[in-house]
Amino acid sequence: MTLQATLFSFVNRWECDENDHLNVQFYFSRFDEADRQFRLLCGLNETLVGARRVRHVRFHSELRTGDLITVHSSIAFDGPHMLTVIHELRDGATGELAATALDGYEPNANSVKPLRQRFKDYQTSMIAEAGPKGIPAGPANARTTLSGLEAKGARIIYRGTVLPRDLGIDGKADDRYALSCCTDGVAHVWQRTPMSHGYLTENGYGRVAVEMKLTWATPLKSGDMMLVISGFTGVGAKTFSMRHHLFESRTSRLVATLDVVALTMDLAKRSAVELPPEAHQAINKMLID
Template sequence: MTIQDTLFSFVNNWECDENYHLNVQFYFSRFDEADRQFRLMTGFSDSLVGPRRVRHVRYHRELTLGTLVTVRSSIAFDGPHVITVVHEMHDASRGVLAATAIDGYTPGADSAKALRSRFKDVQQPMSDEATPRGLSASPATGRATLDGVLAAGAGIVYRATVLPRHLGPDGRADDAFALSCFTDSAPHLWERTPMTHAWLSQHGCGRVAVEMKLTWLSPVKVGEPVVVATGLTGCQNRTFSFRHHMYESRTARPVAVCDVVGLVMDLSARKAVDLPAGAREAISRIKMD
């Protein structure tokens, strides 16, 4: 019983984005459901390990319309956190790995040995595919204020209100809500780079995330308004990184942080391409201090 089948799903038309593949918010919602099933099957709970500190997702292959989706879940005691739950999402139609998520927990050091014994039947070694690559494994801190990130070079790119449909079973806004805000925010951030909507359309390219790290800092509930401020954080030849900061609008209380590694994809070849000439220098000039 070392690994559990925790999700059986399917990619629907209404879940696909402008690139004709599954939008990232629905990867997160599927990982959420897989996690709930894993907890039901194993007895894993916050009362044993504390709240989840971070969820780190890597996207390995596209999931397109009509694809059969499965998730398998386990615990890696050799992962980057004291307790690391690993969810592996597969394209069951082709039998390939599509995405991975690791959930990080930090229970007290005195309970680690007992937890290893309790969950030994669902233990698997940490896989290379799930190991963080372009982002550190550590959760983000909540020290950055809204005024501070704006002064550092971020810009406000989204506003929303938490509605009943955004809530998880615990009565709080869930991962899918946060990711829906961030995915709608991201194109406004891309417009600050050379990879504008016009440039992407001209070159037959699309925006793609290859790695994301979500850290919840405080909950938001029905009726609470939120604002998202996003800034660029770095650039390589084919990828660049940025950070979304979500705050409760009325009090500027930090709610969540999502770090992202993005790239440009050729929509015909379905492959990553180099960023346009001058992109690295342009992003370096406007990235957050």
């Protein structure tokens, strides 16, 4: 019952964003590779446990250019899903926990006991740091429609085309691609609030995500045209939440949903700051939930 070393990596300068730290899409790409390696090591596959329902990521500390990365993975049966794969991403030099990912599966209830036995050498207990905090554990609503979101006030923030370079080894657009579409468009969500580009620049602040949950509904393949439509789902003292919906443009088919908890960071102090009072009022008026 030990953690499996599933990734050894490094933060490249070109993977860092305007906040001078590793962009979230590359955390997801690291988790993808760690998951492939873990599946090979332990024999986990969709025939046994079904398709992954969600990937729930929490960000605990920053990784910056030149930092070493390690990921260790295991299976937990005491997590928020019937079977939960935990990935712990750490700074390879200091051992500090930088991010965690929970991959949620819901195999047949009658198979849990044999699965426990089958994967007994790869099991650990849930760690508190990985548990969902600001986003529910379950998959997002797969019946959401584009017209319904527009009626609630959500807005399109991104349009794009799936290219061959965006595909995973299964021939479908991967997690990194979904994240890249949302991170390219998210500034337009912030721009709807008092925390505009001008406000952030003037105060030396940055946009930061602290928790994310990705739910795939249907696949995207090379050549598909897609869009992202987004809206706000909540607001607190220092954080607010939003939901990005990816749709295939020709048929308005829901592809994936990305729930996000975000905050404003002082780029000099590298710490969170409280949202301005007017942001609470503005966001509360635009909630789509």
